[in-house]
Amino acid sequence: MSKIKVLWLSCVVLAIVMVLQFSLIYWLYPSRTTDQTQNLTIVLDAGHGGVDNGVIGKVTGVKESDLNLKITRLIEEQLKNRGVKVELTRKDYGGLYGTLAEGFKRRDMEKRRDIIRSVNPDLVISIHMNKFPMSYRSGPQAFFQKGDEDGMRFAQCMQSALNSFTGNTHISLSGDYYILQCVDKPSIIVECGFLSNADDEAKLNNETYRQQLSEHIVKGIFTYLYSL
Numbered sequence: 001m002s003k004i005k006v007l008w009l010s011c012v013v014l015a016i017v018m019v020l021q022f023s024l025i026y027w028l029y030p031s032r033t034t035d036q037t038q039n040l041t042i043v044l045d046a047g048h049g050g051v052d053n054g055v056i057g058k059v060t061g062v063k064e065s066d067l068n069l070k071i072t073r074l075i076e077e078q079l080k081n082r083g084v085k086v087e088l089t090r091k092d093y094g095g096l097y098g099t100l101a102e103g104f105k106r107r108d109m110e111k112r113r114d115i116i117r118s119v120n121p122d123l124v125i126s127i128h129m130n131k132f133p134m135s136y137r138s139g140p141q142a143f144f145q146k147g148d149e150d151g152m153r154f155a156q157c158m159q160s161a162l163n164s165f166t167g168n169t170h171i172s173l174s175g176d177y178y179i180l181q182c183v184d185k186p187s188i189i190v191e192c193g194f195l196s197n198a199d200d201e202a203k204l205n206n207e208t209y210r211q212q213l214s215e216h217i218v219k220g221i222f223t224y225l226y227s228l
C-alpha cells in the first residue's frame with residue numbers, strides 16, 4: 001500500500017473515531033440534562049418526626065418517621081450530586097411543631113407549609129410509609145392531589161419508576177392532602193412501602209434496599225422532568 005493511501009486511510013479512521021466520540025459524549029450528556037437541572041429546586045419533606053412516629057412496623061417496631069428521614073437523606077445526596085438545589089422541611093429526628101402543647105400536629109404541618117412556600121420550589125416530594133388493615137398490600141406507591149394535572153403526571157412518572165424496581169403494577173392514586181397544596185407546583189407523596197406488610201418492613205429496614213429505592217425515586221423525578 002502506498003504511503004498516500006495509508007495516510008488517507010488513517011485520516012478516514014481518525015475522522016470516524018472523532019465522530020463516534022462526539023456522538024457518545026452527546027448521548028451520555030444530552031443538553032437537556034443541564035437545562036433540566038439548572039436552577040432547579042426541589043423540596044423533600046420527610047413525614048412525621050419527634051413524638052409523631054407515623055406508622056410503626058408490626059415486626060420490628062421501626063418508626064415510619066425514622067425511615068422517612070433516612071430515605072429523604074439518600075434522595076437529597078443523589079439530587080445534589082446532579083446539581084439540583086435541595087431543601088428539606090425536616091432535617092433531623094425532631095418534629096417541626098415547636099412545643100408539645102395542644103395542636104402540635106397542625107403546627108407541624110403549618111411549619112412544613114411555611115418552609116415550602118419560602119423556598120418556592122419547582123417540585124415537592126413528601127416521603128412516607130404506608131399501612132393497610134390487610135397485611136397483603138405491599139410496595140411503594142405515588143399519590144397526587146385530586147384535580148392537579150401536573151401532580152398527576154409527576155405521580156405517574158414516579159409510579160412507573162417504582163414499578164420498574166419492584167415489578168409491581170401499582171397505579172398512582174389521588175386524594176386530598178394538605179402537604180400537596182402548599183405551592184402551585186407539581187407535588188407528590190411517595191409512600192415507600194407498607195409497614196403493615198412483613199416483607200416490606202424487612203426490605204425497608206435494609207440499607208441496600210433503601211439505597212436502591214431512593215435511586216428509583218430519583219429516576220422517577222428525572223423521568224418526569226424529561227417528559228416536560
Ligand SMILES: [Zn+2]
Nearest residue numbers: 047054128129
Ligand atoms: Zn406518614
